[in-house]
Amino acid sequence: MRSSRGLAHVHAGSLHAPDAEMAVRNARDLYTRRNEGVSLWVVRSTDISTSDPDAKDMMFESPQGKDYRHATYYKESEGVRHL
Numbered sequence: 001m002r003s004s005r006g007l008a009h010v011h012a013g014s015l016h017a018p019d020a021e022m023a024v025r026n027a028r029d030l031y032t033r034r035n036e037g038v039s040l041w042v043v044r045s046t047d048i049s050t051s052d053p054d055a056k057d058m059m060f061e062s063p064q065g066k067d068y069r070h071a072t073y074y075k076e077s078e079g080v081r082h083l
Contacts, residue, residue: 002039009041 002009012031017023023042031037051059 002037009039014045 001079012027015023015026016029017026020042024040027040027042028037
């Protein structure tokens with residue numbers, strides 16, 4: 001779901017439905033009751049791929065000397081929105 005105040009979709013929860021159309025309707029009813037949503041994504045859980053938690057060191061280890069890839073390296077500029 002993407003809220004009217006947000007820039008990106010966030011996971012709102014899980015639901016069960018017999019088809020995609022009903023899944024969107026159920027998501028609307030469950031997660032946007034207070035008119036806070038402006039967009040929904042509904043995805044089958046079988047279509048989601050994940051990384052292996054046991055391979056986290058290799059998968060997420062930052063290469064040496066590549067600190068510039070992290071946002072902490074940069075200074076925040078004045079006047080830049082959405083940071």
